[in-house]
Amino acid sequence: MITEYQESTVAFGVDGRLSGIVTRPITAEANRSGIWCLMPNSGVVPRCGVSRLHVRLARALAAVGVSSLRFDLSGLGDSERSRNGEDPMEMAQRDLAAATAFVRETMGSRGECWVGLCSAAYDAIRFASNCSSVLGIVAIDLISEYRNKKHVVTHYLKRMGSAESWIQTARSPLRSFGILANRLAMRAPQTDPESWLGVRPPLRRSELRISITRLSERNVGQLFVFSGGLSENYNYTGQFRDVFSEEAQSEHVTDVFLEEAGHNFDTWRDQERLCGIIVDWVRTRIAPPARPVLATH
Amino acid sequence: MHGFYFGDRHRQLYGAYDAPAQPSSRAVVICQPWGPEGLSGHQSLRRLARVLADNDVHAMRFDYYGTGDSAGNGSDTTLESMLADLDYAVEECADLSQLEQVWLVGVRLGGTLAAQYAPTAGAVSGVVLWDPIVDGPAYLDQLEQNAKGQVEGAWDVGGFLLSPEMRHQIADFALSDPPERGGGRPCHAFCFKSSCDSAVLERAGYGVQVYNEPPPWLVHADFGSIAVPNATISAITEFLRDH
Numbered sequence: 164m165i166t167e168y169q170e171s172t173v174a175f176g177v178d179g180r181l182s183g184i185v186t187r188p189i190t191a192e193a194n195r196s197g198i199w200c201l202m203p204n205s206g207v208v209p210r211c212g213v214s215r216l217h218v219r220l221a222r223a224l225a226a227v228g229v230s231s232l233r234f235d236l237s238g239l240g241d242s243e244r245s246r247n248g249e250d251p252m253e254m255a256q257r258d259l260a261a262a263t264a265f266v267r268e269t270m271g272s273r274g275e276c277w278v279g280l281c282s283a284a285y286d287a288i289r290f291a292s293n294c295s296s297v298l299g300i301v302a303i304d305l306i307s308e309y310r311n312k313k314h315v316v317t318h319y320l321k322r323m324g325s326a327e328s329w330i331q332t333a334r335s336p337l338r339s340f341g342i343l344a345n346r347l348a349m350r351a352p353q354t355d356p357e358s359w360l361g362v363r364p365p366l367r368r369s370e371l372r373i374s375i376t377r378l379s380e381r382n383v384g385q386l387f388v389f390s391g392g393l394s395e396n397y398n399y400t401g402q403f404r405d406v407f408s409e410e411a412q413s414e415h416v417t418d419v420f421l422e423e424a425g426h427n428f429d430t431w432r433d434q435e436r437l438c439g440i441i442v443d444w445v446r447t448r449i450a451p452p453a454r455p456v457l458a459t460h
Numbered sequence: 461m462h463g464f465y466f467g468d469r470h471r472q473l474y475g476a477y478d479a480p481a482q483p484s485s486r487a488v489v490i491c492q493p494w495g496p497e498g499l500s501g502h503q504s505l506r507r508l509a510r511v512l513a514d515n516d517v518h519a520m521r522f523d524y525y526g527t528g529d530s531a532g533n534g535s536d537t538t539l540e541s542m543l544a545d546l547d548y549a550v551e552e553c554a555d556l557s558q559l560e561q562v563w564l565v566g567v568r569l570g571g572t573l574a575a576q577y578a579p580t581a582g583a584v585s586g587v588v589l590w591d592p593i594v595d596g597p598a599y600l601d602q603l604e605q606n607a608k609g610q611v612e613g614a615w616d617v618g619g620f621l622l623s624p625e626m627r628h629q630i631a632d633f634a635l636s637d638p639p640e641r642g643g644g645r646p647c648h649a650f651c652f653k654s655s656c657d658s659a660v661l662e663r664a665g666y667g668v669q670v671y672n673e674p675p676p677w678l679v680h681a682d683f684g685s686i687a688v689p690n691a692t693i694s695a696i697t698e699f700l701r702d703h
Contacts, residue, residue: 170465170472170529170531171465172463172464172465172474172529174463182461182463184474184529207503207686208499209499209502209503209528210529211528211529213499213619214496214499214618214619214620215527215528215534215619215620216619218528218529239503240502240503240506241461241463241476241506243461427619428619429618429619430608430609430616430618430619431611431616431619431621432609432611432616433619434619
């Protein structure tokens, strides 16, 4: 079978406690951009991503000449838990710094682009704000405060126009009872004492505003992708530009709304569309193909 | 934990090996569930591997071809390819542990595989099933209910593709069919109380232990939190240590 990538396991960070997979284009010629995409896990999903989203994306990136590292944060997936009880946010930031050091020192990275969904997106934005080698950020369903008046109006208009929501309203007392009964019957088992369960707070609107400005000043490309799964917070095309009217004017900021997709992009076609958007953006904005060298006489 | 690739160069499989701190005479290959259940069960099986190693048992997990960090695409995975991968994994685990025989711990569809594989494999000394799929057609119905459309004939089950070939293979499977009785080896099953078909398992020659702690594949997955059935992991570890 012919593949356009090669994959290998890596261990890095203090005592090699962080575990990851490197995906590289098969030929050195294709690999010449020197740009690396870094993908930490989202929530508690292992580094392969929900329904292998990160695997698919890593291979698609390799096909256009971009290498990547997908890895598990401390205590998640196959990475070991940190020995000392650090603050969850500090621990995540330290893990991201370790991944950056690894690709720069061991893999020869000349610049990084972070790709993160949900919690990984706000980890990446926080990190990128303070790391000069970051060239780009892909923030998928970044949780923040996006609500505005138009969101509220859109929310109710969509509900009124949806037969499903009327049925749900009529069934809600029964449904609430059903959920409660189900929860009592299926009480969740104990959590894993060895796992890192630290919750990092999402970005506040003011924090995100400052981050976008700071990143744009450093010419860092920023792609914000939103799904229909965030509808309580984000529900129409262009909401990002309405809420961040000044910051989103920057040529470095791009926003996309994929209304039909769920928060986890857990259908094959939603993943295909998402991967296509990210790969195109990385290829044109972050790692454009090298210009052919003209022969001189 | 040591992560590595093994198997055929063009079909490399991801493995994760937890070594015991001291020399040990027991090794276990963990056969993971398929699809969304594999994802929700990942942390629990990682925990099982670590607890086994802490109890002086070599433990190896692996991803089937087309799943997790292994090569390939989901639509290429079949029960047949998963059995071939298990064969590689058993060989790899025997090499790593320097032992001639290993135990299998099969979880959900991984249990189905372990039950099918064990009777014909000389290198398997015993089988433990954890919530195994005992009725292929019923499992397939469950997958169909969760499928969100089709992609080139394959069902899209939460983003995991289930090929027509694999569907046929699952539909043809029932644990009670001979020769899945483990070929005379010790066979034991751990089953969650509300989904346990102990009669079928007992008829198939398995000792059955019912447990009360909901396993991760039956608890609605919220990817912001994590739940691991520690008591069941301890019970499985105790069984493997003592047999």
